[in-house]
Amino acid sequence: MGMEESLSRRDFMRVSAASLATLSVGSRIYAAGSDTLRIGLIGCGGQGTRDVISCVTSCAGVEITAMGDLFEDRLKESLEKLRSEVPQAVRVAPANCFVGFDAFQHVVQTDVHVVFLTAPPHWRAQHLRAALEAGKHVFMEKPAGTDPVGIRSVIQSARIAEEKGLSVVAGTQRRHSRKYREIIRRIHEGQIGEIVAAQCYWNGSDMLGYWKWWPQTDSLNGMEWQCRSWPWFTWTSGDHIVEQHVHNLDVINWALDAHPVMCIGMGGRAVRTQGNIYDHFAVEFEYPGGVRVSSMCQQINNTTTERIAERVVGTQGVAEVDRGIITGERPFTYEAPDPDHYQQEMIDLVRSIRTSTPMNEAAQVGESTMNAIMGRMSAYTGRAMKWDWAMNTSKLDLSPPKYEFGDLPMRPVAVPGKTQLI
Numbered sequence: 001m002g003m004e005e006s007l008s009r010r011d012f013m014r015v016s017a018a019s020l021a022t023l024s025v026g027s028r029i030y031a032a033g034s035d036t037l038r039i040g041l042i043g044c045g046g047q048g049t050r051d052v053i054s055c056v057t058s059c060a061g062v063e064i065t066a067m068g069d070l071f072e073d074r075l076k077e078s079l080e081k082l083r084s085e086v087p088q089a090v091r092v093a094p095a096n097c098f099v100g101f102d103a104f105q106h107v108v109q110t111d112v113h114v115v116f117l118t119a120p121p122h123w124r125a126q127h128l129r130a131a132l133e134a135g136k137h138v139f140m141e142k143p144a145g146t147d148p149v150g151i152r153s154v155i156q157s158a159r160i161a162e163e164k165g166l167s168v169v170a171g172t173q174r175r176h177s178r179k180y181r182e183i184i185r186r187i188h189e190g191q192i193g194e195i196v197a198a199q200c201y202w203n204g205s206d207m208l209g210y211w212k213w214w215p216q217t218d219s220l221n222g223m224e225w226q227c228r229s230w231p232w233f234t235w236t237s238g239d240h241i242v243e244q245h246v247h248n249l250d251v252i253n254w255a256l257d258a259h260p261v262m263c264i265g266m267g268g269r270a271v272r273t274q275g276n277i278y279d280h281f282a283v284e285f286e287y288p289g290g291v292r293v294s295s296m297c298q299q300i301n302n303t304t305t306e307r308i309a310e311r312v313v314g315t316q317g318v319a320e321v322d323r324g325i326i327t328g329e330r331p332f333t334y335e336a337p338d339p340d341h342y343q344q345e346m347i348d349l350v351r352s353i354r355t356s357t358p359m360n361e362a363a364q365v366g367e368s369t370m371n372a373i374m375g376r377m378s379a380y381t382g383r384a385m386k387w388d389w390a391m392n393t394s395k396l397d398l399s400p401p402k403y404e405f406g407d408l409p410m411r412p413v414a415v416p417g418k419t420q421l422i
Helices: 017-022 046-058 072-085 103-107 121-133 148-164 178-188 222-228 246-256 341-354 362-381 387-392
Strands: 037-042 062-069 097-099 114-117 137-140 168-170 195-204 262-268 280-287 291-299 308-314 317-320 325-328
Touching (some): 037 046, 046 114, 097 103, 121 148, 137 341, 137 362, 148 168, 148 362, 246 291, 246 308, 246 362, 280 362
Parallel strands (some): 037 062, 114 137, 137 168
Antiparallel strands (some): 195 308, 262 280, 280 291, 308 317
């Protein structure tokens, strides 16, 4: 069984007083006259818990009333942290705590107004579809999935959200940064001339210590082991190019107002020993008009790891987007305040719900995730990759044969030239 084998989906803090005033609980447009926005959390790990805390500390009149996770201990840990840090916002009755593979189905059937989808990326498409079909607004963490089948589902779900007038805000928080938005606006208005090239990077250290690695034991079966250690398995995380580097690739798509037409990539495991993902990638993407984008990412300790950036090169200047600087014929430096991006995305989400002006970021985060997936597919197989084939034709589906605890062999590490392209 190759890493890229196709399997079916058969089983499926604080903000300024002005910002808070904007979000004061005066609007009765949503929730049939209720002044309180109720959150349901699906995926009670560290990121999901932080996202909820960010929301309730940034926006008045928000509380959490339902929670669901695959594991009971994770749900309890999250609930304890929420009660410790934002006790005034926790209104979770025992009857609204759900555990298991079907926990998400129960959460979306409660009387919440918005669900936070923060389970591991593999489940994003399934959870998004269920939330929108239940008529819920959504905050969904990036990435949007781990394989082309999942991304196609997310893009289809974006249409459901549009038809129903529901907001879907993604965890690509740079899109909500005043600094980023100003630099991208200037790029789009031609301040650096015609774009001819770009570069993006997430060169960081290993994530051990940030995420817990669960060693496999006799009492920890294959499915539970891989789900608990999800960042290190391709089917659950997408690999770090998808799970993490998607942030930078999203900025490039945004700046170029396009997705790539093809790519060729390489990567491997120089030091990583856990799971079956790589620890470094380098991918060249080609965008419309022949614009080439160089992409690099790594998770390796004791290396030069401070480059997390996006750079766009034009005929009249260069935009260092992450730094808020443009050099060249029309130089510019962003010097205004840039409020916390994690809080701003929550402010924007809540405002969109309360003013009945839906935001829908599902398709754009789906496309940016597809950038990363096709880069990974190219690196894993050693084959150049066209966007149209990867997005529309590839049958790659990394789902397990069934969703239940028990034996689940780990897929082998991909080997370029041997791993099958599907």
